[in-house]
Structures are given as C-alpha cells and as structure tokens.
Amino acid sequence: MPSSTVIHHLKSWIIPLSLFLKISLTLSTFLLLLVFFHKVHLYNRTPEFNFNHSVQHYTTTAAPVVGDREPTNISHILFGLGGSAKTWPKRRPYVELYWQPNVTRGFVWMDQKPPENETWPQTSPPYKVSANTSSFNYTCWYGDPSAVRLTRIVKESFELGLKNVRWFVMGDDDTLFFPENLVTVLNKYDHNDLxxxxTDSESVEQDVIFSYKNAFGGGGYAISYPLAEELVKILDGCINRYAQLYGGDQKIQACVSEIGVQTTKERGFHQVDIRGSSYGLLAAHPVAPLVSLHHVEAVDQLFPSLNRVESYRKLVTAYKMDPGRISQQSICYDLQRNWSISVSWGYSVQLYPSLMMAKELEKVLGTFQTWASWSDEPFVFDVRSVSDPCGRPVVYFLDRVESVGNGDTRSTYIRYGDVLEKKCDGENYTATMRVDLVVVTAPQFTRDLWNKAPRRQCCEVMNNKSDAVESTVEIKIRGCHRFESLTPP
Structure with missing residues (x-):
C-alpha cells in the first residue's frame, strides 16, 4: 500500500481514537472520584456505627442517661449484706428500717443456718448461708478469717444467676441504706461498664492502714454486673494472694485493682469510722445524696431522748418524705438580727447569733473522735472545733415533717437544751435562746437536680420583721437565683 494511502487511513482513525481516549479518561476519573468519596463517606460514618454497637463494652464516661437505656431502678440492685448468727438479732431492726419486702432484692449472708425453731421474719431480707471458706489462706495476725467469707459474698451473689441485676451492692448488717438515693447515684453511671x-474512711488513720483507694465495706460499695463477671473469675485465687490483708473490702479492692478498675468515689456513702456523736457529720453533709450510714450501733444516738433504733427510724421517716433532700444543708442570714442559720433538712437546724462565713458553716462540727485512737484529728474533711461555748450554735432537732400540698413539706425543729454541753453567757446569745421552734418549708427535691452541677440550695428567713414572734423562726428553702450568693454585708 502506498505510503500516502497509509497516512490517509491513519489520519482517519486519529480523531475517533482521540475522542475515545478522552471519554475513557473522563469516565475513569469520574469513577475513581466516586469510589474515593464513597470510601471517605463510609470512613466518616465508621465511628458512629462502632460507637452505637460497642458502647456497652467500651464507654467509660458517666452520664445521667446513656443512649435510650431504661433508667436504673431499685429492682436492678441486688444487696449482699454480711451478717452472722451472733450479730443479726441485735442489728436486724436497723436493716428492717429500709428493707421493703418484694421491692428490695438481696440476702443477708450468714455464717450458719438460724435455729430451726425460729421463724425467719418476713420483714427481713431472706438469708443465705455462706459456703465454707476454711480452705482459703488468711494470715493477718490481728484480723479474723471471717473476712474471707465476706469477700466471697459478691461471688456467691453473682453465681445465684438472678435475672435483671445491674448492680451488686455490698454492705454490713449494721449499715443503714437509703435505697432511693442509692438508685439516684447509680443512675449516673452506665451499668454496662466496669x-x-x-468511699473511703472519715478517719485518716483508717485510710493509711487500709488504703485510700479502698471502698470501705461498711459504708457499702457497688459493683456493676460486667465488673462482677470478671471479678468472680479471679476472686478465689486472689483471696489467697492477698491472705495478709485484714478485711473483705481490702481484698475486693486488691482484686479489682488487678483488673485495672479504679474506685469511683461518691460522697454519700459513709463508713462512719468515728467515735462519739455523728451530729457534726450529718449537720454539714456534703452536697450529695445521703446513701448510707455505717456503725449505727457504735455512735451515739442521733436525737436526744431517743435510743439508737428510734433515732434512725425518725431520720428514715423524714427521708421517706423527701429522699433527695434528707440531711442537705442550706445556709441563710437574718440580717435584721445578724443571725446565721444552717439547716440540715430532716435532721437539725443551727442558729448562730452572728454573721458567719459560708466557708465556716460548711465545716463539720467536731462532735466526734477518730475510730481507732479516739483522737480529735485528723479527718479527710475540714472540722471546726466546738470547744469554745460562744462559738457553738444553738441547736434544734427535728420534731416532725408533714406534707403541705404541691409536693412541699413543712418540717419543725425544737430545742432540747444545750446538747453541745457548756452554754455561752454572752449577751448576743440572749435573743437566740428565746427561739424555741424553727419551721422550715421546702419544695420536693427532684432527682433531676442531682444531674446538675452540685450546688447548695438557698434559704431565706420569712419572719424577720419587727413584729415577728420571738420564739419562732420561719425559713423557706428554695433553689438559688442567678447571681445569688451568701455574702454578708
């Protein structure tokens, strides 16, 4: 074929070929971009997908409600109370103050079966007899091997295989729980996490001996189901590894530490490692729900003229009227008379004949000593001395609480003489000693308030005019206004 003809044929193919290549390149580029952006889109969606399907295993932050899960209620909690044939008859009345048959779930774990001729009361938690633990090592020279039995309560509770359990809550038979507040606290956390x-002990000497990381067993501690599931797998071997440790709660903390889980501190649990009167502790309670009180037999009665059981019954009665508000402190001034007033709702009111700083009024009155050495200090919170009679308040104790409609309550507090011993002869105390009755009105403390940043609620004196009755002080507790502060003039 002549060269001119070949060239002519080639030229006839160049234009279609060029057009084909351009179209192919354009399509290829478009397809590559489509694939690229599709992958980017999938990549950007991956965390959301993984989060929604793995939150129950890996989420570690606390939240009032996680996703759309059902809020925790009392039926999700299984109590495991450490008891014994020796201690139970005397301590049973305290447990029955908060136990609600067919509502609260759990068992008191005994060291032996009760006598067959005795009927187990329906008002008490049902009992279980702990397994024999004599084969375990226990080498703490100043302790008691029964600590091993108490350590294993969480394991034996788990192995019962009860349904719908989110939390295992351990305590002693001399622990007084406030179940609704316990539910409020546990609702802050995702029960699907570890x-x-x-909480730790109030007495520093106890924390030094037993560890600040220890959640003390008498004050009660809560273990989520997933943590219990991991804990029971190593617990028996772990008990032998820590044979030298004194208490069951120490051993639990050591085993939990092997899993890598840290103690989450909640200030409403109270070990009550103190001697004497717990008045100061309850009269200046932290801004946190009151969850538990331990050593109910070891401290003085809460109210004058009542024994211990009657005292705690009175406190529980007030708690049932407004669970979230029980023992919560509110502070206000009477600027007409230069008085400071501190209310521990459902328990006590303190009246000071001077304007005191909020920082001082938040401090716990030193009405007790340390647990082991009976010393005046140290404690893990600020303590204010009561040695000076003229620095002490006039004290009023709860008389009664009643509902006044719309969810509001009216509580009255009366003076029982000088419960803090020596009186002050100062002139400024004369007017305060004329006050025999304090009346406090308050709205219902809703559970949602605990999901907000902790803030002490405010109060105001309602009858501070010149024509007010001298023998009565009327106080109204309420939420604080914006920019409101307790600042003396």
Missing amino acids: YYIG
Whole structure:
C-alpha cells in the first residue's frame, strides 16, 4: 500500500481514537472520584456505627442517661449484706428500717443456718448461708478469717444467676441504706461498664492502714454486673494472694485493682469510722445524696431522748418524705438580727447569733473522735472545733415533717437544751435562746437536680420583721437565683 494511502487511513482513525481516549479518561476519573468519596463517606460514618454497637463494652464516661437505656431502678440492685448468727438479732431492726419486702432484692449472708425453731421474719431480707471458706489462706495476725467469707459474698451473689441485676451492692448488717438515693447515684453511671463505687474512711488513720483507694465495706460499695463477671473469675485465687490483708473490702479492692478498675468515689456513702456523736457529720453533709450510714450501733444516738433504733427510724421517716433532700444543708442570714442559720433538712437546724462565713458553716462540727485512737484529728474533711461555748450554735432537732400540698413539706425543729454541753453567757446569745421552734418549708427535691452541677440550695428567713414572734423562726428553702450568693454585708 502506498505510503500516502497509509497516512490517509491513519489520519482517519486519529480523531475517533482521540475522542475515545478522552471519554475513557473522563469516565475513569469520574469513577475513581466516586469510589474515593464513597470510601471517605463510609470512613466518616465508621465511628458512629462502632460507637452505637460497642458502647456497652467500651464507654467509660458517666452520664445521667446513656443512649435510650431504661433508667436504673431499685429492682436492678441486688444487696449482699454480711451478717452472722451472733450479730443479726441485735442489728436486724436497723436493716428492717429500709428493707421493703418484694421491692428490695438481696440476702443477708450468714455464717450458719438460724435455729430451726425460729421463724425467719418476713420483714427481713431472706438469708443465705455462706459456703465454707476454711480452705482459703488468711494470715493477718490481728484480723479474723471471717473476712474471707465476706469477700466471697459478691461471688456467691453473682453465681445465684438472678435475672435483671445491674448492680451488686455490698454492705454490713449494721449499715443503714437509703435505697432511693442509692438508685439516684447509680443512675449516673452506665451499668454496662466496669464500675466499683464507694468511699473511703472519715478517719485518716483508717485510710493509711487500709488504703485510700479502698471502698470501705461498711459504708457499702457497688459493683456493676460486667465488673462482677470478671471479678468472680479471679476472686478465689486472689483471696489467697492477698491472705495478709485484714478485711473483705481490702481484698475486693486488691482484686479489682488487678483488673485495672479504679474506685469511683461518691460522697454519700459513709463508713462512719468515728467515735462519739455523728451530729457534726450529718449537720454539714456534703452536697450529695445521703446513701448510707455505717456503725449505727457504735455512735451515739442521733436525737436526744431517743435510743439508737428510734433515732434512725425518725431520720428514715423524714427521708421517706423527701429522699433527695434528707440531711442537705442550706445556709441563710437574718440580717435584721445578724443571725446565721444552717439547716440540715430532716435532721437539725443551727442558729448562730452572728454573721458567719459560708466557708465556716460548711465545716463539720467536731462532735466526734477518730475510730481507732479516739483522737480529735485528723479527718479527710475540714472540722471546726466546738470547744469554745460562744462559738457553738444553738441547736434544734427535728420534731416532725408533714406534707403541705404541691409536693412541699413543712418540717419543725425544737430545742432540747444545750446538747453541745457548756452554754455561752454572752449577751448576743440572749435573743437566740428565746427561739424555741424553727419551721422550715421546702419544695420536693427532684432527682433531676442531682444531674446538675452540685450546688447548695438557698434559704431565706420569712419572719424577720419587727413584729415577728420571738420564739419562732420561719425559713423557706428554695433553689438559688442567678447571681445569688451568701455574702454578708
């Protein structure tokens, strides 16, 4: 074929070929971009997808409500109370103050079966007899091997296989729980995560001996189901590894530490490692729900003229009227008379004949000593001395609480003489000693308030005019206004 003809044929193919290549390149580029952006889109969606399907295993932050899960209620909690044939008959009345048959779930774990001729009361938690633990090592020279039995309560509770359990809550038979407030606290946390919740001791000497990381067992501690599931797998071997440790709660903390879980501190659990009167502790309670009180037999009665059981019954009666508000402190001034007033709702009111700083009024009155050495200090919170009679308040104790409609309550507090011993002869105390009765009105403390940043509620004196009755002080507790502060003039 002549060269001119070949060239002519080639030229006839160049234009279609060029057009084909351009179209192919354009399509290829478009397809590559489509694939690229599709992958980017999938990549950007991956965390959301993984989060929604793995939150129950890996989320570690606390939240009032996680996703759309059902809020925790009392039926999700299984109590495991450490008891014994020796202690139970005397301590049973305290447990029955908060136990609600067919509502609260759990058992008191005994060291032996009760006598067959005795009928187990329906008002008490049902009992279980702990397994024999004599084969375990226990080498603490100043302790008691029964600590091993108490350590294993969480394991034996788990192995019962009860349904719908989110939290295992351990305590003693001399622990007084406030169940509704316990539910409020546990609702802050996702029960699908690994949680070990409790508090340390009030007495520094106890924390030094037993560890600041220990959630003390008498004050009670909560273990989430997933943590219990992991804990029971190593617990028996762990008990032998820590044979030298004194208490069951120490051993639990050591085993939890092997899993890597840290103690989540909640200030409403109270070990009550103190001697004497717990008045100061309850009269200046932290801004947190009151969850538990331990050593109910070891401290003085809460109210004058009542024994211990009657005292705690009176406190529980007030708690049932407004669970979230029980023992919560509110502070206000009477600027007409230069008085400071501190209210521990449902328990006590303190009246000071001077304007005191809020920082001082928040401090706990030193009405007790340390647990082991009976010393005046140290404690893990600020303590204010009561040695000077003229620095002490006039004290009023709860008389009664009643509902006044719309969810509001009216509580009255009366003076029982000088419960803090020596009186002050100062002139400024004369007017305060004329006050025999304090009346406090308050709205219902809703559970949602605990999901907000903790803030002490405010109060105001309602009858501070010149024509007010001298023998009565009327106080109204309420939420604080914006920019409101307790600042003396």
